[in-house]
Amino acid sequence: RGGPGAGKNRLATELVALAAASGSLVLRGRGSADDAVPLAPLRDALAACLREVERLPAAERADTNARIRRCAGDAMPLLAGFPSTESAGKTSAQDQFTLAVAGFLTALAREFGGLLLVLDEVQWLDAGTARVLIRLAEDLPTVPLLVLATGRDDPDSVARTDAVVDGLG
Numbered sequence: 001r002g003g004p005g006a007g008k009n010r011l012a013t014e015l016v017a018l019a020a021a022s023g024s025l026v027l028r029g030r031g032s033a034d035d036a037v038p039l040a041p042l043r044d045a046l047a048a049c050l051r052e053v054e055r056l057p058a059a060e061r062a063d064t065n066a067r068i069r070r071c072a073g074d075a076m077p078l079l080a081g082f083p084s085t086e087s088a089g090k091t092s093a094q095d096q097f098t099l100a101v102a103g104f105l106t107a108l109a110r111e112f113g114g115l116l117l118v119l120d121e122v123q124w125l126d127a128g129t130a131r132v133l134i135r136l137a138e139d140l141p142t143v144p145l146l147v148l149a150t151g152r153d154d155p156d157s158v159a160r161t162d163a164v165v166d167g168l169g
Contacts, residue, residue: 001150001151001152001153001157001158001161002152002153003152003153003154006153008120008150008151009120009150011148011150012028012118012120012148012150015116015118015146015148016028016116016118019114019116019146022114023112023113023114024112024113024114024115024116024144025049025108025109025112025114025115025116026049026115026116026118027042027045027046027048027049027105027108027115027116027117027118028045028048028117028118028119028120029041029042029043029044029045029048029117029118029119029120030044030119030120030121031119031120031121031122031123031124031125031126031129032121032124033124035124035126036126037126038126038127038128038129039097039101039126039128039129039132040126040129041119041125041126041129042101042129042132045117045118045119050068053065053068067111067112068108068111070107070111071104071107071108071111072104072107073107075100075103075104078096078097078100079100079101079104094128094131097128098128098131098132098135099135101132102132102135102136102139105117105132105136105145106136106139106143106145109143109144109145110143110144113144114144114145114146115143115144115145115146116145116146116148117136117145117146117147117148118147118148118150119133119147119148119149119150120150120151121150121151121152122149122150122151122160122161122164123151123152123156123157123158123160123161123164124160125164130163130164133147133149133164149161149164
């Protein structure tokens with residue numbers, strides 16, 4: 001964490017380049033104080049990744065899309081319907097969706113031989129994204145997954161960032 005100009009984005013950009021060069025999948029999202037959509041940082045990260053996949057040559061694009069669909073597996077219908085703000089308050093749906101998203105991310109990490117998940121501005125992560133990160137933390141010792149979380153260092157941001165980090169254990 002740090003203030004503007006501290007090098008958070010530079011560090012993340014360097015790590016993204018290294019991960020991509022090694023063949024790892026990279027997902028990059030950003031928390032936003034103004035976004036009320038649950039899991040928006042993860043949704044945006046996956047959408048950006050899929051846009052990159054569309055730029056690949058046809059055969060590679062088809063293979064990559066098939067691998068991503070395989071990782072979604074039986075959870076595809078659930079994952080296709082990222083929760084709306086209306087369903088975000090239902091605990092059983094939250095738990096089911098948290099497990100599906102975390103399982104999908106760990107499957108991606110295994111399928112692609114590594115996954116770098118970069119989340120910027122973590123002081124503004126929504127509760128759903130934080131729940132997914134906490135669930136992912138349980139699998140980190142056995143999954144080729146690295147989570148890089150960046151945030152601001154002002155007192156309010158530090159308190160919110162610490163709450164997320166403390167949940168990760």
